[in-house]
Amino acid sequence: MSSPEQWTHPEPREGPAATAAAPSAEQVIAGLRATSEGGPELVQLLTPEGERVENPEFDRYVADVTAEDLRSLYRDMVLVRRADREANALQRQGQLGIWVPLLGQEAAQIGAGRALRDTDMVFPSYREHGVAWCRGISPKEILGIFRGTDHGSWDSNAKRFHPYTIVIGNQVLNAAGYAMGQRFEGKVGDGDSEATMVFFGDGATSQGDVHEGFVWAAVYDAPLVFFCQNNQWAISEPTERQSRLPLYQRARGYGFPGIRVDGNDVLATLAVSRWALDECRHGNGPVLIEAFTYRMDAHTTTDDPTRYRHSDELEAWKLKDPIERVRVNLVRHEHADQDFFDSVQADADALAADMREFCFNMPEPPVEQMFNHVYAEASPFVDAQRDEYLAYHANFAGGEH
Amino acid sequence: MAAPVINKPNGAAATQSLTLGKALNLGLRTAMEADPKVIVMGEDVGKLGGVFRITDGLQKDFGEHRVLDTPLSESGIIGTAVGLAVRGFRPVCEIQFDGFIFPGFDQIVSQVAKLHARTLGRVKVPLVIRVPFGGGIGAVEHHSESPESYFAHTAGLKVVACSNAVDAYWMIQQAIQSDDPVLFFEPKRYYHSGFMKAEVDTTATPDPLFASRLVRAGSTATVVAYGPSVKVALDAATAAEEEGRSLEVIDLRSLSPLDLQPVFESVRRTGRLVVVSEAPSEASLTSEIAARVQQECFYSLEAPVLRVTGFDTPYPPAKLEEEFLPDLDRVLDAVDRSLAW
Numbered sequence: 001m002s003s004p005e006q007w008t009h010p011e012p013r014e015g016p017a018a019t020a021a022a023p024s025a026e027q028v029i030a031g032l033r034a035t036s037e038g039g040p041e042l043v044q045l046l047t048p049e050g051e052r053v054e055n056p057e058f059d060r061y062v063a064d065v066t067a068e069d070l071r072s073l074y075r076d077m078v079l080v081r082r083a084d085r086e087a088n089a090l091q092r093q094g095q096l097g098i099w100v101p102l103l104g105q106e107a108a109q110i111g112a113g114r115a116l117r118d119t120d121m122v123f124p125s126y127r128e129h130g131v132a133w134c135r136g137i138s139p140k141e142i143l144g145i146f147r148g149t150d151h152g153s154w155d156s157n158a159k160r161f162h163p164y165t166i167v168i169g170n171q172v173l174n175a176a177g178y179a180m181g182q183r184f185e186g187k188v189g190d191g192d193s194e195a196t197m198v199f200f201g202d203g204a205t206s207q208g209d210v211h212e213g214f215v216w217a218a219v220y221d222a223p224l225v226f227f228c229q230n231n232q233w234a235i236s237e238p239t240e241r242q243s244r245l246p247l248y249q250r251a252r253g254y255g256f257p258g259i260r261v262d263g264n265d266v267l268a269t270l271a272v273s274r275w276a277l278d279e280c281r282h283g284n285g286p287v288l289i290e291a292f293t294y295r296m297d298a299h300t301t302t303d304d305p306t307r308y309r310h311s312d313e314l315e316a317w318k319l320k321d322p323i324e325r326v327r328v329n330l331v332r333h334e335h336a337d338q339d340f341f342d343s344v345q346a347d348a349d350a351l352a353a354d355m356r357e358f359c360f361n362m363p364e365p366p367v368e369q370m371f372n373h374v375y376a377e378a379s380p381f382v383d384a385q386r387d388e389y390l391a392y393h394a395n396f397a398g399g400e401h
Numbered sequence: 402m403a404a405p406v407i408n409k410p411n412g413a414a415a416t417q418s419l420t421l422g423k424a425l426n427l428g429l430r431t432a433m434e435a436d437p438k439v440i441v442m443g444e445d446v447g448k449l450g451g452v453f454r455i456t457d458g459l460q461k462d463f464g465e466h467r468v469l470d471t472p473l474s475e476s477g478i479i480g481t482a483v484g485l486a487v488r489g490f491r492p493v494c495e496i497q498f499d500g501f502i503f504p505g506f507d508q509i510v511s512q513v514a515k516l517h518a519r520t521l522g523r524v525k526v527p528l529v530i531r532v533p534f535g536g537g538i539g540a541v542e543h544h545s546e547s548p549e550s551y552f553a554h555t556a557g558l559k560v561v562a563c564s565n566a567v568d569a570y571w572m573i574q575q576a577i578q579s580d581d582p583v584l585f586f587e588p589k590r591y592y593h594s595g596f597m598k599a600e601v602d603t604t605a606t607p608d609p610l611f612a613s614r615l616v617r618a619g620s621t622a623t624v625v626a627y628g629p630s631v632k633v634a635l636d637a638a639t640a641a642e643e644e645g646r647s648l649e650v651i652d653l654r655s656l657s658p659l660d661l662q663p664v665f666e667s668v669r670r671t672g673r674l675v676v677v678s679e680a681p682s683e684a685s686l687t688s689e690i691a692a693r694v695q696q697e698c699f700y701s702l703e704a705p706v707l708r709v710t711g712f713d714t715p716y717p718p719a720k721l722e723e724e725f726l727p728d729l730d731r732v733l734d735a736v737d738r739s740l741a742w
Contacts, residue, residue, distance in 0.1 A: 163519050167507065167511045167512075170507065170512055173479075176477075176484060177480065177485040177488070179484070185488075209508075216474070216477050369521070372521075374518050375581045376527075
């Protein structure tokens with residue numbers, strides 16, 4: 001059994017605790033977790049220069065990743081970046097009211113998203129367009145939020161991807177509850193079990209709901225991966241304004257493992273996410289992952305980062321680009337040729353063109369939409385308000401407003 | 402998910418004499434027996450049975466995974482209940498005292514109330530938040546408040562208040578069956594009081610949850626109340642009768658949606674309305690009732706709608722609470738003023 005010291009600075013060891021120690025349900029419930037977690041402070045498998053570096057703790061989690069898989073991860077990242085840039089442009093052209101860019105966070109989101117199984121549940125914040133992509137949600141389905149036609153049009157039950165949550169940190173408690181439910185239903189205990197992953201940012205870690213989510217998930221042994229994308233900036237406030245301690249180290253205070261991964265390294269993020277989910281499936285959750293990354297664009301299209309951060313910081317992070325390091329690796333090992341890169345670019349452009357076409361043609365929402373789903377069951381008051389307003393509205397039909 | 406049909410408990414006597422607190426306990430037990438997805442969660446609700454003993458014995462009989470002694474964290478209680486509801490559970494959350502609900506306010510108004518609308522009906526949040534409310538128990542600060550108007554003001558929430566043992570037994574089960582989130586206010590000062598004890602017939606057919614009820618017929622003036630104020634209104638009606646005045650009393654039961662049709666019909670007959678509530682008056686449920694009654698019954702009103710409420714002050718120290726709370730005399734005074742108009 002590991003000591004609490006190991007939860008944040010573990011020794012390399014054989015096998016994940018989940019399979020090596022195979023704790024019984026009773027042991028887990030008693031809090032007798034046997035956890036192992038990885039390596040140096042920042043887990044990295046692909047350097048910014050595209051070099052594959054060995055990691056005795058986490059290599060095994062990506063040992064099955066073939067060249068084709070790596071090409072697929074590359075393609076995911078290029079496509080979500082292209083979709084992100086298209087949406088940003090659509091906002092600039094007045095087609096969207098606002099956009100929340102993910103630029104720079106592609107590896108963190110694709111790495112985490114591709115570690116998930118269909119049976120897992122995901123609770124996003126509002127920047128997780130890349131994770132949405134991995135859940136089979138088209139960027140088109142996200143546009144309505146930012147065009148103002150809806151609050152999210154995907155089927156969150158079918159896709160197992162909860163609606164975007166805009167109030168900072170709320171979703172962390174909702175995810176803790178969902179994961180508690182997975183445990184109560186006996187869906188935890190072996191490699192076939194379910195897990196939940198919740199996404200939030202460095203700023204959210206100051207919210208009470210995130211603290212409470214840590215407490216609840218811990219005391220109920222919930223199979224929950226806390227995936228914190230530390231993109232260094234909460235609008236204009238640097239991470240130093242949120243914490244004295246590296247964020248992943250907070251986990252120790254709650255009694256579960258915390259780990260920092262290079263969030264610009266899709267392979268490392270995939271490996272660490274698979275490890276964390278595996279721990280959760282085996283009853284050793286929760287786990288905190290801090291994906292160390294950088295918000296390359298503004299907080300949203302309303303923001304102006306030139307007021308609060310230096311451009312040389314941005315330039316330094318450009319050298320750690322999540323997509324470029326995979327491209328270099330693929331080229332160096334001759335796992336991809338120019339035709340491949342051209343075809344990915346063509347796919348990306350087609351995706352963007354489709355988004356654009358879709359955005360231009362999105363219908364206005366019907367007036368009754370706002371009344372119709374306030375309650376699951378009848379509400380005579382809201383129904384009467386709707387009928388009255390629709391009758392009023394009909395007075396203007398065909399005339400001047 | 403299909404709401405379960407309310408079970409009639411087998412073996413138990415059909416009619417039992419129960420306090421309001423015991424009726425709630427039996428209602429919770431019956432709902433938990435009917436549907437394994439119903440879980441109870443809150444601070445001290447397990448071994449202790451809750452600080453008011455409303456959940457007494459439930460953890461013993463249903464286990465620790467169905468009756469959760471939770472961390473001391475109201476946002477956590479509500480926030481995790483949302484996730485449990487998304488997962489398919491029907492959580493019944495206990496907030497220990499009215500004044501402690503505010504750490505959970507964000508989750509209630511931002512997530513509980515809005516998820517169904519946000520998802521255009523794809524995600525239901527069938528949870529119940531039980532809140533012991535109101536004063537009169539000689540407590541310290543934050544233990545005697547009436548925060549119901551905040552929640553009635555919030556679209557997406559349903560809000561009810563029981564006033565007696567029969568309603569307590571049925572309404573808690575109906576709230577649990579509802580696919581909408583329900584704030585369930587309980588008049589804590591009558592939990593264990595003989596006043597609201599009643600013969601509860603568990604084989605009866607209950608009234609609908611979201612309906613008000615005429616509890617005393619009369620002709621001189623209408624008095625509308627809910628929760629702990631229903632007893633005040635009924636006592637006032639009894640006293641008024643001795644003076645030859647016949648007060649009609651309506652128990653609102655549902656605070657959102659309000660079922661005001663019986664109130665309108667009553668006011669059209671009596672021409673006079675007094676609304677009673679322990680909550681402060683400004684921008685409150687009593688304001689809402691006054692506004693709607695003047696809109697619907699304008700030509701029937703012989704006097705302005707009058708309100709007897711808590712004052713627009715923080716709830717006072719216990720030695721002053723009898724001054725703060727609406728009582729029989731203040732209700733009768735309002736009736737006098739209405740009749741003298």
